[in-house]
Amino acid sequence: MSAPAGPSMISLEQLTKSYPGQVEAAVQSLDLEVPEGEIVVLVGPSGCGKTTTMKMINRIIEPTSGVIRLQGEDVTHSPADQLRRRMGYVIQQIGLFPHLTIEDNVAVVPRLLKWSGDRTRARVDELLDLVGMDPSVYRSRYPKELSGGQRQRIGVARALAADPPVMLMDEPFGAVDPIAREKLQNEFLRLQEELRKTIVFVTHDIDEAIKMGDRIAVLREHSVVAQYDTPERILSDPADAFVAEFIGAGASLKRLGLARVRDYPYADWPVAAISDGPQAALAALDRSDETSLLLLDDQRRPLRWVQRQDLQAAGASLDRAGMAVRAMVEPTATLAGALDAMVSSRTGGVVVVDGRGGFLGTVDMGVIMKAAEDMRAAAQDSARSGGPLMRAASGT
Amino acid sequence: MTAGTLTADSGRPVDPVDPDDPLSRQTAKAGGGARPWFQLLGLPVVLALSLVACLVYVQTAPLDSIEARLLDPGGLLSATLRHLQLVGVSTVVVVALAVPLGILATRPAARRIVPFVVGLGNVAQGVPSLGVLVLFAVLYGIGFWPVIVALVLYAFLPILRNTIVGLQQVDPFVVESARGMGMSSGAVLRRIELPLAVPVILAGVRTAAVINVGTATIATLTNAGGLGDVIYQGITLNRTSAIVVGSVLAGVLALLIDYLGGLLEQALRPQGL
Numbered sequence: 001m002s003a004p005a006g007p008s009m010i011s012l013e014q015l016t017k018s019y020p021g022q023v024e025a026a027v028q029s030l031d032l033e034v035p036e037g038e039i040v041v042l043v044g045p046s047g048c049g050k051t052t053t054m055k056m057i058n059r060i061i062e063p064t065s066g067v068i069r070l071q072g073e074d075v076t077h078s079p080a081d082q083l084r085r086r087m088g089y090v091i092q093q094i095g096l097f098p099h100l101t102i103e104d105n106v107a108v109v110p111r112l113l114k115w116s117g118d119r120t121r122a123r124v125d126e127l128l129d130l131v132g133m134d135p136s137v138y139r140s141r142y143p144k145e146l147s148g149g150q151r152q153r154i155g156v157a158r159a160l161a162a163d164p165p166v167m168l169m170d171e172p173f174g175a176v177d178p179i180a181r182e183k184l185q186n187e188f189l190r191l192q193e194e195l196r197k198t199i200v201f202v203t204h205d206i207d208e209a210i211k212m213g214d215r216i217a218v219l220r221e222h223s224v225v226a227q228y229d230t231p232e233r234i235l236s237d238p239a240d241a242f243v244a245e246f247i248g249a250g251a252s253l254k255r256l257g258l259a260r261v262r263d264y265p266y267a268d269w270p271v272a273a274i275s276d277g278p279q280a281a282l283a284a285l286d287r288s289d290e291t292s293l294l295l296l297d298d299q300r301r302p303l304r305w306v307q308r309q310d311l312q313a314a315g316a317s318l319d320r321a322g323m324a325v326r327a328m329v330e331p332t333a334t335l336a337g338a339l340d341a342m343v344s345s346r347t348g349g350v351v352v353v354d355g356r357g358g359f360l361g362t363v364d365m366g367v368i369m370k371a372a373e374d375m376r377a378a379a380q381d382s383a384r385s386g387g388p389l390m391r392a393a394s395g396t
Numbered sequence: 397m398t399a400g401t402l403t404a405d406s407g408r409p410v411d412p413v414d415p416d417d418p419l420s421r422q423t424a425k426a427g428g429g430a431r432p433w434f435q436l437l438g439l440p441v442v443l444a445l446s447l448v449a450c451l452v453y454v455q456t457a458p459l460d461s462i463e464a465r466l467l468d469p470g471g472l473l474s475a476t477l478r479h480l481q482l483v484g485v486s487t488v489v490v491v492a493l494a495v496p497l498g499i500l501a502t503r504p505a506a507r508r509i510v511p512f513v514v515g516l517g518n519v520a521q522g523v524p525s526l527g528v529l530v531l532f533a534v535l536y537g538i539g540f541w542p543v544i545v546a547l548v549l550y551a552f553l554p555i556l557r558n559t560i561v562g563l564q565q566v567d568p569f570v571v572e573s574a575r576g577m578g579m580s581s582g583a584v585l586r587r588i589e590l591p592l593a594v595p596v597i598l599a600g601v602r603t604a605a606v607i608n609v610g611t612a613t614i615a616t617l618t619n620a621g622g623l624g625d626v627i628y629q630g631i632t633l634n635r636t637s638a639i640v641v642g643s644v645l646a647g648v649l650a651l652l653i654d655y656l657g658g659l660l661e662q663a664l665r666p667q668g669l
């Protein structure tokens with residue numbers, strides 16, 4: 001993720017907005033490069049100018065001064081309507097047209113661009129499929145006949161309609177409940193894997209920023225960039241007290257949410273196959289420093305945790321000894337997920353299994369502590385060596 | 397006017413059944429599908445019966461010679477048509493003036509003049525219609541057009557106000573997302589704002605037309621005809637029968653216009669609202 005930034009899709013240069021009748025500028029001399037194909041999240045406290053900044057990109061709000069470039073081209077004064085047809089636009093309130101069917105809502109920009117009827121119709125169906133809504137069911141419904149989450153999906157589909165290279169999204173998942181939001185976020189990230197749009201995403205929720213962003217711009221008052229960096233580096237190495245405070249407590253925990261189990265060496269817990277018998281198991285336990293051992297079945301699937309006294313008391317049989325394994329994760333799980341499984345099963349470790357349930361290794365507190373340390377060190381290193389995305393000069 | 401409440405439960409077709417709303421399901425079931433035509437026909441039947449009653453009275457009651465002249469069926473018919481003409485022409489003129497003004501007043505550049513414009517409309521309506529009419533009669537002489545001017549002034553406010561309110565109540569985020577998708581401001585007005593404002597604007601037109609039916613009775617004062625002739629002569633000549641028949645005809649006309657306006661509102665209301 002901290003790969004060098006690609007060519008800029010959007011460049012903001014000394015962008016400033018002063019609302020009439022206000023002494024201080026809402027956005028003050030902002031410089032920002034948005035690399036092609038990435039999600040850049042603007043995050044910051046309420047009223048810091050995130051929305052104003054985003055709306056200047058498609059000139060819903062006209063900047064007072066400064067330059068906006070789209071793929072290098074100065075679009076600060078180009079015709080706004082044409083410019084906007086090249087940018088998808090999703091707002092928290094969605095703003096679906098209540099008197100138009102879902103099909104007509106999604107078809108607005110294709111029709112503005114004078115696509116043929118057949119092409120538009122095919123595109124609408126494709127998009128409804130893409131956002132997981134059956135076209136035959138929803139095509140001719142009206143917005144009021146949809147749930148909040150469904151409307152939000154249509155909002156996204158509508159913005160994607162003419163396949164614009166850029167998407168502007170202002171708190172797009174802000175109006176739905178946390179469960180639906182989580183789902184929409186995951187769906188959107190999956191979509192983005194394929195679509196590779198350049199996205200400017202506004203939120204005031206740092207957790208959403210960390211989850212959605214390839215890069216995060218933490219803004220303070222007047223849209224001054226406090227730090228512009230990858231989520232990892234913002235978490236590991238906040239530029240100043242403002243950023244640190246904005247991340248809030250639990251930066252390490254949040255970082256664990258970015259790391260995958262498969263990327264770290266597993267812990268070295270003793271294992272034994274149940275068919276080898278108690279003596280072999282006891283021997284394996286003796287060879288290690290641990291106090292318990294993991295029993296596997298014939299297909300090497302985890303069965304139970306057993307301790308020394310279980311093995312000694314059980315006599316000849318291992319069939320019932322020990323405690324069933326409850327915490328299991330797959331290698332794609334995050335370390336935060338592993339920790340959660342560990343805590344909620346009240347055991348000292350989680351078992352990592354492959355797709356068929358076969359034993360791969362275990363993750364325990366030691367692994368997680370070490371991973372957290374490594375991540376902090378790595379992020380600090382890369383911050384010190386400086387990437388293409390230096391921290392914004394502080395004190396601007 | 398009770399006209400509003402009358403159409404409120406007679407002119408509205410059954411809403412599509414909302415499965416989540418037990419009330420709507422109940423009413424739909426109670427109506428058993430018979431509700432639309434039953435409700436739609438209710439008012440016209442009552443109005444037709446009133447007309448027939450008038451006609452029968454005029455034909456059969458012992459009338460003196462003055463009454464016979466005032467209540468001549470041919471004369472009544474032409475007075476009614478004349479009345480309808482006054483209302484129709486004035487309503488068309490006032491719509492043609494007040495709706496564009498309302499649209500202009502809600503454009504961003506002109507938003508600040510809204511209170512001023514509405515204030516003018518208020519003044520126009522606050523002035524007694526009779527006074528306006530007399531003023532215009534003095535200025536421009538008697539006849540058809542002074543009455544139209546008076547009626548237009550009088551009906552201006554409801555339509556202007558409803559146009560402004562109708563456009564203002566359109567969700568600003570709907571407008572913003574339309575602009576954000578690259579629709580020109582003209583296209584947003586035509587395809588988003590006006591369709592969404594139609595129900596409110598039409599309600600204003602309907603109110604204005606109904607008000608005009610009543611107000612148009614003063615046309616008789618400038619010799620412009622209409623049902624006012626029948627009523628005012630009934631008053632001056634002390635013939636209650638003429639007053640009653642003239643008033644009933646005007647009332648029927650008002651209710652009929654309100655009813656038709658209701659149907660029009662239903663027909664033009666965009667789906668999905």
Ligand SMILES: Nc1ncnc2c1ncn2[C@@H]1O[C@H](COP(=O)(O)OP(=O)(O)OP(=O)(O)O)[C@@H](O)[C@H]1O
Nearest residue numbers: 019020022026045046047048049050051052053204
């Ligand atoms: N139309 C406007 N006229 C005047 N001032 C405005 C206008 N819109 C925003 N502002 C001011 O500009 C500043 C930045 O507002 P903006 O909406 O960009 O903040 P934001 O970061 O999006 O906040 P939030 O997280 O609450 O949405 C605020 O102080 C706000 O009061």
Ligand SMILES: [Mg+2]
Nearest residue numbers: 050051052170
């Ligand atoms: Mg905002």
